[in-house]
Amino acid sequence: MGAELASTAAAASAWGGYANGQIPLSELTQVGGYYFRNDAAQAMVALRMAYSSALGRALIINDGYRDLAGQQQAWNDYQQGGNLAAPPGTSNHGWALAVDFGGEVYGSSTSAGHQWLQANSAAYGWWWAGRYFSQVESWHWEYTGSDTQQHAEENATLYRRNNNGMSSLFHIQNTDGTHTWALAGDGVGAAAWLQITDVNVANGLALQHGNAVNVDWGTWQAWKAAYTSKQPIQA
Numbered sequence: 577m578g579a580e581l582a583s584t585a586a587a588a589s590a591w592g593g594y595a596n597g598q599i600p601l602s603e604l605t606q607v608g609g610y611y612f613r614n615d616a617a618q619a620m621v622a623l624r625m626a627y628s629s630a631l632g633r634a635l636i637i638n639d640g641y642r643d644l645a646g647q648q649q650a651w652n653d654y655q656q657g658g659n660l661a662a663p664p665g666t667s668n669h670g671w672a673l674a675v676d677f678g679g680e681v682y683g684s685s686t687s688a689g690h691q692w693l694q695a696n697s698a699a700y701g702w703w704w705a706g707r708y709f710s711q712v713e714s715w716h717w718e719y720t721g722s723d724t725q726q727h728a729e730e731n732a733t734l735y736r737r738n739n740n741g742m743s744s745l746f747h748i749q750n751t752d753g754t755h756t757w758a759l760a761g762d763g764v765g766a767a768a769w770l771q772i773t774d775v776n777v778a779n780g781l782a783l784q785h786g787n788a789v790n791v792d793w794g795t796w797q798a799w800k801a802a803y804t805s806k807q808p809i810q811a
């Protein structure tokens with residue numbers, strides 16, 4: 577599916593030929609008691625050092641890589657009223673590319689530590705993905721490395737609309753100069769991807785759903801696949 581879905585689609589985060597939640601620990605690096613992909617771990621070490629020197633206290637980690645059993649436990653907890661969790665096999669925790677911070681970062685997005693992370697973590701390739709969850713999680717951050725935070729956030733914002741059962745309107749100009757729009761959403765029992773070629777219909781939809789997002793062909797294809805397969809994006 578390529579980089580267009582960045583951290584938001586599980587399939588786009590696959591690496592090393594492993595399956596989600598089935599990565600050997602020998603392939604990962606431990607930081608603060610939890611495991612991450614090696615590059616994400618190196619970046620986490622640097623991030624924690626900078627955090628400590630800026631704030632004079634440690635950046636606490638509550639969770640990192642989750643194997644399938646661990647994600648099953650998180651999923652079970654969520655089903656029983658606990659924190660949001662993705663179905664086993666779909667979480668970025670299963671790719672060793674997500675972290676749950678503890679302490680003040682867990683406690684509040686207005687804490688000094690959280691504010692510092694918001695301002696500085698992108699330089700280390702980590703960003704606050706949990707702000708776009710249907711239940712906002714102050715503690716959940718993801719590693720996107722060289723991908724830009726803005727790029728990841730744009731995708732996450734669009735995907736969050738899907739996740740919340742809201743609809744997004746996409747637009748593409750075809751190579752023959754014609755235009756196509758698509759109304760994408762995941763309403764109960766509803767079609768997830770409705771293509772429209774009539775500009776008047778599209779304008780009517782824009783009044784209800786907001787202006788269409790202009791995308792290129794690759795992005796169009798990626799979103800179409802994501803919406804029609806209804807891949808989850810969650811913690």
Ligand SMILES: [Zn+2]
Nearest residue numbers: 675676716811
């Ligand atoms: Zn998390």
